[in-house]
Amino acid sequence: MFDVFLDKILEISNDEKSKTFKEQTKSVSEFVKILTDEQIKSIVKEIGTIPECIKASSSAEKLFSKSSDIILSRAFKMLGLKSKAIDERGDSADVLAESVYHKYSLVADAKCFRMSRTAKNQKDFKVAALSNWRGGENEYAVLVSPYFQYPKEESQIYKTALDENVCLLAWEHISLLLENNIKESENFSLESIWESSKMIARESKVSSSKMCFLPKLNKIVSKKLGASENDFAEKLNQCKLTIVARGSTEIAYCENRIEDIKKLTKEQAIGELIKETKLEEKINVINSFISSLETDEEAEE
Template sequence: MDFKILRKEITEKSKYDFVTASTQLEELVFNCTKDEILSIITEIGIIPEDIGHDSSEEKLYTKVSDIIFAKALKEMGYEVQVLRERADCADIIAQSHFHSYSLIGDAKAFRLSRTAKNAKDFKVNSMVHWRGDCDYSVLACPYFQYPKNTSQIYKDALDGNVSLFSWEILYILLKENVKETQELCLKEIWNQSAFIAKSTAVDKSKTNFLATQNKNIAKIIGITNDKFEEYFTSIKRLLVSRGSEEIHYYENERERVEKLSRKEAIQELLISMKLNSKIETIKQFIDQLQK
């Protein structure tokens, strides 16, 4: 299975109720080979532009990103559980088979057209709270969607010991066959925020967090910084190709809209603004008050 096939499965199963759909997709993903997961990891952090905003398909896609994260951790030797709740809790719990520690995980995916992201989008503070009795909190986010310079999320991560991980680094770990064993304990990887915090200046929001973490992880897994960067370069090429596909989708949409009649354009605008739905919601509220 590759990303395109997974995407079709998500579209098809979004017609079912959420629990049924996510359960079926978890079974599908957990039956994938490591090579299949490697190909999917490079793209899962990008939400396709043709998926409707706040749609059932988008909600299912984000859940699948959690499932992919869990599967990657399983390939690294962890016992994992994908939680079904969508309330105030983590999405993944992973336990080491060989060493006495556990972690909670949360996956993030963004649209390439999404611009102004803020600290709340990354839920770093929430992950401190969600950790509970677990030892580490790990966020899997598209690497190139992290803020480039100063950001509150770096201070929050350092203060709360939240690992600002990425799909790209997960790819590297799997590609390098990094796996937790009786002889190899990987908790140093998940504890990077605590390690970096010890050597960070007073203004933690300005720390060069990602670059420092990259060098540390390269050293931990025994590869050179150059090889680490080579992996990132290869992933960048894939992201550029994916970006071109998303642009093509919008170009086709623009062409389609330009051909609409006035009546069709008005109807489509009304649908996109969800005016009828909003009116109906208010009517239902009024009806409840009048009963």
């Protein structure tokens, strides 16, 4: 199902000449709306990884990132919350959610990374910003990133999350909750997950505040699943196998691209390089800027 979803994202993003990004986002929302819960579960398993077939910093990558917000919002609904993805705007959370039964609300931010990206720092996760985006009306802030892309040992993001009570959740956690049909009700709340960092902070020493606390979070999530720690570890391992399989797909794509490039003539290779670096587009933008300056000078005269 993820491949179908990806094809749809690429199809919509290729229509950028006749549609604004806001219109493209609406098209993705309408597509996600008609998907079944089972299809959403399938997409959640892989949405955390940006495919290598999507060019970096492209309109398709931007739309894929936005689609992860839409998928996360749908996942929250499946967990029994009211939720919506926010239209593009600066300095705000991407997803809002509210408990139907337990009178709390949260802001959330969905993160996706390429497997080929190695350098990730606290700026990539925006934990402090997410805390600020909750404002005064939302109790919780939740970051959802790929589990195995979080720093494995020590990082400032863990200290910030503990200090600011930001829940560092993973797509794998969301996936396991959905697969086990976990849903809020009048007698069942997910609130302990959203406030997990606050709970973990109570038990943490200042000297170890930067250490990875995901194992402690796993215990909290496993309780909501009604699973033992060993069972949860096995479930998480199954998620890892899905990622390994996806890795093979990404490697195959890269290898095929290498073979395609090897077949190019010198002229074709030069053309592809110029296209890839977008140098001609940059020249056009610079010329347009210069022309506007010259127009301003003539108007002043």
